[in-house]
Amino acid sequence: MTLLQSILFDAFWSAIPAVGFAMIFAVPPKMLKYCAAGGAFAHSFRMLLIHLVGIPIEWATFMTTTLIGLIFVYISRRLLAPRPVFTVASIIPMIPGKFAFNTIIALLSMNSTGVTEQLLQASIENGLKTLFILFALCFGLAVPSLFIYRNRPIV
Numbered sequence: 059m060t061l062l063q064s065i066l067f068d069a070f071w072s073a074i075p076a077v078g079f080a081m082i083f084a085v086p087p088k089m090l091k092y093c094a095a096g097g098a099f100a101h102s103f104r105m106l107l108i109h110l111v112g113i114p115i116e117w118a119t120f121m122t123t124t125l126i127g128l129i130f131v132y133i134s135r136r137l138l139a140p141r142p143v144f145t146v147a148s149i150i151p152m153i154p155g156k157f158a159f160n161t162i163i164a165l166l167s168m169n170s171t172g173v174t175e176q177l178l179q180a181s182i183e184n185g186l187k188t189l190f191i192l193f194a195l196c197f198g199l200a201v202p203s204l205f206i207y208r209n210r211p212i213v
Contacts, residue, residue, distance in 0.1 A: 061110075065102050072101035072151040080147040089139060092130075096148030100126050104152060116190040123149055123198025131202050145199055154191040160184040 059067075076097025077090050085093060100122050107118035126148050127141075134141040164181035168174075 065105065068105050069098035069102045073098040075151050076147045079150040080143070083147075085143055085147065086139075089137070089143060092133060092137070092144050093147040096126055096130065096144050097151045100148045101151040116187070116194050119152055119191050120194035120198045122152070123195050124201045127199050127202035128206075131206055141203075149195050149199065152191070152195060154188045157184045157188040157191065161188055 073094040074097075077094045080090055080093040103125070104115075104118045104122040107113045107121060108115055111118075113121070127145050130141050130144040130148070134144060161181055161184040164177050164184065168177045168181065171177075
């Protein structure tokens with residue numbers, strides 16, 4: 059499969075959870091296309107950073123989430139909608155489900171078969187990767203707000 063096919067495949071399957079999450083939280087129907095585009099772009103861009111540039115998944119997630127936040131600061135102003143409507147739905151496809159699942163499987167295996175070095179290493183490695191990706195998602199969403207709205211009065 060070529061790189062372009064992989065990106066399009068990834069973009070299509072990443073748009074679906076972004077729209078589903080947006081629908082759960084009652085995003086207006088005319089805004090769903092922006093959520094889908096954001097989810098597709100975010101996951102595909104992260105994939106490009108990981109595979110083409112060779113950036114670790116944690117840093118690629120942070121950079122992508124920060125870029126999504128910056129893009130939707132502009133778009134949300136033009137559409138007169140709150141920024142989290144778009145940004146939170148767009149980052150949902152980047153939730154580290156595989157790493158969290160592998161962490162739980164390793165912990166459950168240690169419970170049933172006993173602690174081995176391989177299981178302990180797998181649980182710690184996957185658990186830390188899950189935490190760092192989640193931190194990258196949180197901080198990546200916060201960074202644009204900190205820079206753009208820092209001079210705005212609180213009251």
